[in-house]
Amino acid sequence: xxxxxxxxxxxxxxxxxxxxxxxxxxxxxxxxxxxxxxxxxxxxxxxxxxxxxxxxxxxxxxxxxxxxxxxxxxxxxxxxxxxxxxxxxxxxxxxxxxxxxxxxxxxxxxxxxxxxxxxxxxxxxxxxxxxxxxxxxxxxxxxxxxxxxxxxxxxxxxxxxxxxxxxxxxxxxxxxxxxxxxxxxxxxxxxxxxxxxxxxxxxxxxxxxxxxxxxxxxxxxxxxxxxxxxxxxxxxxxxxxxxxxxxxxxxxxxxxxxxxxxxxxxxxxxxxxxxxxxxxxxxxxxxxxxxxxxxxxxxxxxxxxxxxxxxxxxxxxxxxxxxxxxxxxxxxxxxxxxxxxxxxxxxxxxxxxxxxxxxxxxxxxxxxxxxxxxxxxxxxxxxxxxxxxxxxxxxxxxxxxxxxxxxxxxxxxxxxxxxxxxxxxxxxxxxxxxxxxxxxxxxxxxxxxxxxxxxxxxxxxxxxxxxxxxxxxxxxxxxxxxxxxxxxxxxxxxxxxxxxxxxxxxxxxxxxxxx
Amino acid sequence: xxxxxxxxxxxxxxxxxxxxxxxxxxxxxxxxxxxxxxxxxxxxxxxxxxxxxxxxxxxxxxxxxxxxxxxxxxxxxxxxxxxxxxxxxxxxxxxxxxxxxxxxxxxxxxxxxxxxxxxxxxxxxxxxxxxxxxxxxxxxxxxxx
Numbered sequence: 001x002x003x004x005x006x007x008x009x010x011x012x013x014x015x016x017x018x019x020x021x022x023x024x025x026x027x028x029x030x031x032x033x034x035x036x037x038x039x040x041x042x043x044x045x046x047x048x049x050x051x052x053x054x055x056x057x058x059x060x061x062x063x064x065x066x067x068x069x070x071x072x073x074x075x076x077x078x079x080x081x082x083x084x085x086x087x088x089x090x091x092x093x094x095x096x097x098x099x100x101x102x103x104x105x106x107x108x109x110x111x112x113x114x115x116x117x118x119x120x121x122x123x124x125x126x127x128x129x130x131x132x133x134x135x136x137x138x139x140x141x142x143x144x145x146x147x148x149x150x151x152x153x154x155x156x157x158x159x160x161x162x163x164x165x166x167x168x169x170x171x172x173x174x175x176x177x178x179x180x181x182x183x184x185x186x187x188x189x190x191x192x193x194x195x196x197x198x199x200x201x202x203x204x205x206x207x208x209x210x211x212x213x214x215x216x217x218x219x220x221x222x223x224x225x226x227x228x229x230x231x232x233x234x235x236x237x238x239x240x241x242x243x244x245x246x247x248x249x250x251x252x253x254x255x256x257x258x259x260x261x262x263x264x265x266x267x268x269x270x271x272x273x274x275x276x277x278x279x280x281x282x283x284x285x286x287x288x289x290x291x292x293x294x295x296x297x298x299x300x301x302x303x304x305x306x307x308x309x310x311x312x313x314x315x316x317x318x319x320x321x322x323x324x325x326x327x328x329x330x331x332x333x334x335x336x337x338x339x340x341x342x343x344x345x346x347x348x349x350x351x352x353x354x355x356x357x358x359x360x361x362x363x364x365x366x367x368x369x370x371x372x373x374x375x376x377x378x379x380x381x382x383x384x385x386x387x388x389x390x391x392x393x394x395x396x397x398x399x400x401x402x403x404x405x406x407x408x409x410x411x412x413x414x415x416x417x418x419x420x421x422x423x424x425x426x427x428x429x430x431x432x433x434x435x436x437x438x439x440x441x442x443x444x445x446x447x448x449x450x451x452x453x454x455x456x457x458x459x460x461x462x463x464x465x466x467x468x469x470x471x472x473x474x475x476x477x478x479x480x481x482x483x484x485x486x487x488x489x490x491x492x493x494x495x496x497x498x499x500x501x502x503x504x505x506x507x508x509x510x511x512x513x514x515x
Numbered sequence: 516x517x518x519x520x521x522x523x524x525x526x527x528x529x530x531x532x533x534x535x536x537x538x539x540x541x542x543x544x545x546x547x548x549x550x551x552x553x554x555x556x557x558x559x560x561x562x563x564x565x566x567x568x569x570x571x572x573x574x575x576x577x578x579x580x581x582x583x584x585x586x587x588x589x590x591x592x593x594x595x596x597x598x599x600x601x602x603x604x605x606x607x608x609x610x611x612x613x614x615x616x617x618x619x620x621x622x623x624x625x626x627x628x629x630x631x632x633x634x635x636x637x638x639x640x641x642x643x644x645x646x647x648x649x650x651x652x653x654x655x656x657x658x659x660x
Contacts, residue, residue: 092559097616101575101607103568104559111565168573250567257562331568429565 033231033459038467041474048474048481056301060477061311064321067484068146071153074491075498079148079345085505086342093512094339102333105343112328112344114260115209115426116351118419120317122267122412123216123394125359127469129369130384130392132309133299134285135292137360139310140317144352147320148345153487156341156494157181158326159334172330173430174323174479175201175437178486187489193482197323198434200478202449204324205434207468207475208316209427210453211460213420215468216394218461220416223395224409234461238454240421245428246450253425260422263415264355270411271358274404278365285364298377299385312473315480317356318348322476323483327430336510338497359397366400428453517600518547519623523614523648526553526586529629529659534590536659537627541599549601551590552617553582556644557607579605610644615652625655 049058072079088094089105128136154174161180162172175194182190218233243249275282288297293310296302319325325344332340363369370386371378378385384392391399394416401408428450435449436442460468504510522537524530534551541547555578563571587603594601606613618626628645649656 095559097608100559100613101555101557101571101578103563103571106560107563107568110562111568114562115565164572168576169570170572171569250564253564254567257564261562328565328568331565331571333572426565429569 034463034467037459037463037471041467041471044478045470045474048477049470056308057304058308058312060481061308061315063484064150064315064477064480065143065146065311067321067480067487068143068150071149071487071491072146075149075152075495077149078152078342078498079145079349082342082345086346088512089339089343090346094510095513097513099333103331105332105334105339108329108332108340109343109346110261111257111331111426112325112347113264113350114257114422115324115328115430116317116319116347116423117260117264117355118423119213119216119394119416120208120313121351121355121359122397122416122419123212123219124313124317125356126363126393126396126400128309128313129360129363130387130396131299132301132306133292133297133369133378133385134288134360134364135290135294135296135299135303135306136310136313137289137357137364138293139307140314140356140360141310141353143311143314144318144320144348144356147314147318147348147352150321150484150487151318151325151347152341152345153491153494154321154323154326154483155329155344156337156497157487157490158330159332159337159340160493160497162330170331171433171436173201173327173433174483174486175434176330177326177490178482181486181490181493185489185493190486193486195438197479197482197486198437200475200482201323201327201434202431202438203475204322204472204479205427205431206453206456208472209324209430210424210456211463211468212472213423214457214460215463217417217420220394220398220413223398224413230462231458232461234458237421237424237461238457241424241428241457242450242454244425245432245453246447256418256422256425260418263418266411267415268355268358270401270405270408271362274362274401275358275365277404281365282361285361288364289360298371298375298380300380300383314348314352314356316473316476318351319476320348321484321487322480324427324430324479327433328426336497336501338494338501341494341497362404363396363400366403368396368400368403424457518544519550519621520547521550521552521614521618521621521623521626522590523610523626523628524551524553524586524590525629526582527629530586531590533627533629533659534593536657538594538597538599540627542597547600549594549599550617550621550623551587551594551601551603552614553586553603553605554610554613555579555582555605555607556610558609575607578607609647611647611651614648615654618652618654623654625657626652627657627659629659 048060051058090109092104095104157177158172161177162170163176164170175198178197179190179194214234214237218230221233222228244253291297292306294303296306299305325347329340329344334340368387369378387396398409398412401412432446432449439445520537522533537549541549582605587605591601591603604617614626630645645658
């Protein structure tokens with residue numbers, strides 16, 4: 001509590017010192033925030049990323065991968081068997097025309113994607129490849145494919161156990177399916193787990209959904225306009241987010257929601273252009289990915305290091321098993337909760353298997369990672385692979401794209417800012433839903449959360465990447481601890497839904513509508 | 516068999532002209548009924564925030580009741596005053612496709628709409644709803660100036 005008060009005081013100080021006269025003083029405040037932040041969150045990070053005794057393998061990574069594998073097997077490789085059906089659902093083939101005007105499968109998917117596609121795909125992948133080498137990409141793709149089954153499980157439950165209020169609004173997500181699902185199955189502890197999830201979701205919203213975004217947006221902007229104190233970016237971002245989420249200026253959010261998908265397409269398009277220009281290196285890049293996946297190619301920690309980085313960043317990017325998507329998907333209009341499960345499994349595919357792989361390939365092909373020409377192994381700079389200009393995170397991606405398309409870093413800077421902004425808006429909603437679950441709906445309660453959310457934007461932009469990334473990861477993964485535990489108990493509910501739906505689909509009871 | 520004619524309303528004066536035209540037509544044809552339709556432009560492929568999604572169902576209900584209150588019910592009252600049989604319908608969707616679908620469901624013999632009230636950029640890029648309807652409708656379309 002004391003730490004929170006101190007942080008609050010520090011942030012207030014930033015805002016007060018927003019004149020150039022105090023710029024020098026503010027720079028040291030950045031450092032102070034950084035120090036304070038890392039010392040106050042260190043214990044939490046250590047707990048979540050504690051390795052298995054005698055190894056360097058964090059238990060949490062294994063927790064996510066085992067869960068994704070269990071769901072994949074338990075649902076009979078649902079992500080592959082019902083892939084085409086998922087596409088049909090998104091296209092609206094099974095949507096009742098009388099439901100026009102309600103939230104469509106496409107809209108629920110697009111909203112959830114705008115919360116996940118973003119810095120995880122641009123900066124997160126660069127972190128994974130920068131530490132774990134190209135081999136991390138292999139494990140990232142594998143984690144993405146397996147994660148589709150986790151997403152399927154949680155999003156089905158998100159719709160099945162959502163709350164529909166008399167005023168027509170809906171609230172859903174793990175906190176609801178844990179408490180209601182456990183009660184339905186006569187299992188104890190549902191309420192405690194739901195509360196625990198909500199607490200972690202608030203931390204996740206403040207960490208990965210906020211600080212990491214602000215931090216990397218600042219890195220990207222300062223990379224272009226020159227170095228300046230992070231708190232300035234923080235204050236600007238916080239002000240705009242404040243206007244949207246507190247001031248109710250929905251038009252800004254609406255514009256962002258419309259621009260972000262085009263930015264995503266532009267990003268993938270640029271990556272494809274770079275890959276086409278360097279088509280002769282694609283085979284080599286995949287060679288590096290496969291070889292690095294099993295040998296590490298000289299990176300710190302060998303192939304285990306590549307695996308950890310790949311799995312970590314995939315989970316951070318697509319959030320499968322984390323539970324956040326279940327909040328976003330729960331607003332869809334459907335009488336069959338399982339249909340949203342099918343639709344949601346496309347999310348890790350688009351996010352991780354397609355977009356993250358593009359980033360990894362561009363970084364690998366660009367030659368930004370320095371390797372020893374004699375041994376073929378990557379050279380290390382501390383725990384990172386040495387890069388051409390010492391770039392890490394989003395600057396590494398930017399340099400990789402810039403080496404092929406000189407003006408692209410400018411487009412990327414805009415994309416990063418917009419992605420960061422849209423992710424913040426999404427996570428402010430996820431955090432708010434958890435907050436209101438804990439403290440009840442109400443204007444004052446909501447305002448308190450929204451103000452805290454904006455303060456953390458400033459802290460995130462001012463702190464350095466290391467502690468922010470550690471806390472962001474830890475907070476997001478803490479959500480997965482509770483969510484996955486609950487999913488193991490509730491997965492039989494999903495299986496029942498799946499069997500019932502598939503039987504009706506095969507018998508022709510569930511038919512396509514002619515549009 | 517009673518003939519049915521769909522009148523597409525747009526909430527503007529031009530829609531009112533279409534309604535008047537329809538009412539005159541009914542008087543001339545005799546055994547005829549009007550289906551007064553208002554389509555709220557909506558696409559299942561648009562992008563929305565999570566908060567908008569959560570509130571979407573209640574917004575939809577609000578949009579429908581506002582359309583009924585401001586456009587459809589006054590139109591029906593006006594027609595009732597003239598002794599014309601009519602019923603109203605409010606739908607979400609693409610205006611041209613939905614009006615055509617309403618005509619199909621009601622086995623209507625034609626659709627009456629007003630000249631487009633859209634203008635500027637949207638009209639240039641996507642064409643007007645009226646033009647799209649004329650191009651794609653399965654029944655004759657009368658466009659009132």
